Amino acid sequence: MKNKDDLISQDVFDHLVDLAAFKLADDEKDYLHEQMNHQLDAIRELEAIPLPEELPVTTHGVEYGKDGKPALRKDEWTACENTKEILNQAPDLEDNYIVVPDIPTTELE
Amino acid sequence: MMTDLTALSALELAELVRTRQVSAEEVLDANLAGIEKVDGRPGTLGADLSPEDANGVHAFITHTNDTARRQARDVDAKIAKGEDVGLLPGVPFTVKDIFCVRGTPSTAASRILANFVAPYTATPVARMNAAGGVMLGKVNLDEFTFGSSSESSAFQPSPRNPWDLSRVPGGSSGGNVAAVAAEEGALSLGTDTAGSIRQPAAFCGVVGMKPTYGRVSRYGLIAFGSSLDCPGPIARNVKDAALMLQVIAGADKADATTAVKPVPDYLQDIEKGVRGMRIGLSPDYFRITFPDPESGEYVEQPLPQEISDAVYKAAELYKAMGAEIIEDVPMPNTRFGIPVYFVISRVEAASNLHRFDGVKYGYRTKEAVRDLTEMYRRSRGEGFGLQPKLRILMGMYVSAAQYSEQYYQRALKVRTLIRRDFEQAFDPNGKYKLDALLTPTTPTPAFEMAAVYGDSVMMQYADQLTVPANHAGVPGISIPAGFSEGGLPIGIQLLGADFNEATLLRIARSYEMATEQEDWRKKKPAILEGK
Numbered sequence: 001m002k003n004k005d006d007l008i009s010q011d012v013f014d015h016l017v018d019l020a021a022f023k024l025a026d027d028e029k030d031y032l033h034e035q036m037n038h039q040l041d042a043i044r045e046l047e048a049i050p051l052p053e054e055l056p057v058t059t060h061g062v063e064y065g066k067d068g069k070p071a072l073r074k075d076e077w078t079a080c081e082n083t084k085e086i087l088n089q090a091p092d093l094e095d096n097y098i099v100v101p102d103i104p105t106t107e108l109e
Numbered sequence: 110m111m112t113d114l115t116a117l118s119a120l121e122l123a124e125l126v127r128t129r130q131v132s133a134e135e136v137l138d139a140n141l142a143g144i145e146k147v148d149g150r151p152g153t154l155g156a157d158l159s160p161e162d163a164n165g166v167h168a169f170i171t172h173t174n175d176t177a178r179r180q181a182r183d184v185d186a187k188i189a190k191g192e193d194v195g196l197l198p199g200v201p202f203t204v205k206d207i208f209c210v211r212g213t214p215s216t217a218a219s220r221i222l223a224n225f226v227a228p229y230t231a232t233p234v235a236r237m238n239a240a241g242g243v244m245l246g247k248v249n250l251d252e253f254t255f256g257s258s259s260e261s262s263a264f265q266p267s268p269r270n271p272w273d274l275s276r277v278p279g280g281s282s283g284g285n286v287a288a289v290a291a292e293e294g295a296l297s298l299g300t301d302t303a304g305s306i307r308q309p310a311a312f313c314g315v316v317g318m319k320p321t322y323g324r325v326s327r328y329g330l331i332a333f334g335s336s337l338d339c340p341g342p343i344a345r346n347v348k349d350a351a352l353m354l355q356v357i358a359g360a361d362k363a364d365a366t367t368a369v370k371p372v373p374d375y376l377q378d379i380e381k382g383v384r385g386m387r388i389g390l391s392p393d394y395f396r397i398t399f400p401d402p403e404s405g406e407y408v409e410q411p412l413p414q415e416i417s418d419a420v421y422k423a424a425e426l427y428k429a430m431g432a433e434i435i436e437d438v439p440m441p442n443t444r445f446g447i448p449v450y451f452v453i454s455r456v457e458a459a460s461n462l463h464r465f466d467g468v469k470y471g472y473r474t475k476e477a478v479r480d481l482t483e484m485y486r487r488s489r490g491e492g493f494g495l496q497p498k499l500r501i502l503m504g505m506y507v508s509a510a511q512y513s514e515q516y517y518q519r520a521l522k523v524r525t526l527i528r529r530d531f532e533q534a535f536d537p538n539g540k541y542k543l544d545a546l547l548t549p550t551t552p553t554p555a556f557e558m559a560a561v562y563g564d565s566v567m568m569q570y571a572d573q574l575t576v577p578a579n580h581a582g583v584p585g586i587s588i589p590a591g592f593s594e595g596g597l598p599i600g601i602q603l604l605g606a607d608f609n610e611a612t613l614l615r616i617a618r619s620y621e622m623a624t625e626q627e628d629w630r631k632k633k634p635a636i637l638e639g640k
Contacts, residue, residue, distance in 0.1 A: 068608070
């Protein structure tokens with residue numbers, strides 16, 4: 001029997017859904033919550049691995065070796081030739097401004 | 110013209126077109142006719158499935174026939190004028206719909222990008238075009254590449270395995286491998302984040318290579334796991350994969366993570382054999398560890414005999430060709446590849462997918478909303494399918510301040526251990542001094558459609574033998590190695606040291622040459638019979 005504390009609680013799940021900015025149907029919520037707990041079971045396998053204190057993390061690709069280096073470039077301004085094409089992708093465009101609904105505000109006391 | 114142009118290799122086609130024995134337009138026409146016969150309707154957003162859909166490959170989302178016609182005529186015109194046409198003149202290819210191609214829908218197989226027409230072209234695609242390649246279209250995949258069967262695409266019907274249409278082609282580059290296997294283009298550009306080129310290549314009996322991280326530019330690739338994603342070639346034989354890698358590899362000023370490092374001639378020594386090479390076998394690649402679907406307990410199982418046998422047979426062949434086979438190479442952290450991936454890939458996916466918000470491009474809800482926040486929620490809720498939502502939520506959970514040390518930081522450290530397994534195996538001054546590690550590509554042949562879909566954990570475990578290379582950044586290639594008793598393709602995998610693609614291609618080609626006359630090499634996918 002799984003320890004209840006080992007599961008992602010309903011409160012935590014709801015908070016994540018809010019942060020992720022998802023409006024979800026109930027059946028979606030059920031599936032996602034269940035699958036997250038299922039995946040967490042798999043992830044917990046990592047807890048059993050002894051890790052030396054000084055073990056570094058790996059966050060990037062491979063070293064480039066003696067004859068290699070990353071493809072860095074100078075920080076130079078270059079003109080973008082198809083700004084219209086890019087702006088036209090916006091769902092709502094007016095006079096080259098992207099239109100969005102009102103931004104929620106809170107009155108300061 | 111009696112030759113079936115769709116069955117020829119990219120190298121053969123390039124030579125025929127370059128020497129004006131065949132025009133690029135003739136090659137294109139043959140391929141379009143072939144697609145018409147085998148593919149069925151392309152994947153479409155919100156399509157209702159019909160029984161008829163079970164009879165096609167459904168590799169495509171978008172056909173780009175007009176562009177292809179223009180490209181083919183361009184190649185023919187250049188050849189007529191005696192101009193240089195590059196390495197791929199008239200060679201038809203397809204592109205996973207996760208790459209941006211200017212002027213074409215670039216959907217990531219998701220509703221949220223269904224209406225997105227890319228304003229620029231991904232570097233690997235631009236390089237294939239510049240080399241004279243002719244793009245036939247954009248092919249289907251798991252939504253945002255999140256899957257191992259291609260079934261999670263929002264564009265249905267999803268691709269099917271040309272060897273057995275009741276089975277998945279694998280994923281996420283399922284449309285790519287299905288197209289190449291079904292002779293819908295000689296080459297295809299895929300991506301591999303946990304095995305998404307190699308696993309489907311094994312399922313569909315084609316060659317698929319994940320190059321070293323940084324060897325091929327990611328510019329224009331819609332990002333999933335930025336420290337793991339690798340674009341790479343898919344082809345029907347090893348020399349074609351080498352040819353394609355030649356075209357797409359190399360530094361790109363638009364992707365700072367690419368390596369400024371010489372790109373070798375991948376074809377030059379490809380047939381020089383394996384004499385004197387050291388090829389390793391690891392017991393850690395002959396068993397899988399996974400959570401039992403019933404009990405949830407972890408179980409360890411040996412691989413099916415027919416999968417192991419294919420690898421041992423290859424080892425015997427290599428030995429007979431003069432290679433030294435090194436057994437019992439320890440790769441003890443292989444089993445942690447999937448749990449680590451569950452953490453790292455989800456964190457990176459969550460970070461990358463926050464940009465889709467209904468503001469600048471892509472899907473925006475049609476519902477009336479009271480403010481911007483509601484617009485975000487509705488647009489993302491309606492635009493993303495279940496798998497992207499799951500990955501975003503999981504990524505946010507394991508990287509949250511209170512859990513990060515326990516999960517994300519820990520996973521990054523275990524990734525270091527996985528990397529060290531490879532460093533020790535390939536260290537030229539170490540105990541094993543391997544040129545390559547020989548392994549199975551997948552724990553099983555292609556599974557039935559709908560058999561695993563929905564269970565996000567079991568689906569992920571299809572990548573258990575491929576994902577360690579992504580964590581380590583090293584190159585890998587899957588090549589066909591016969592068939593299962595049920596008539597499904599089996600793949601074997603070769604993994605190598607950083608930037609040693611040439612060695613892997615040479616070892617892979619040696620296997621092809623050694624098995625060239627075997628009966629299984631003459632088999633063709635069922636869908637091509639009577640074509």
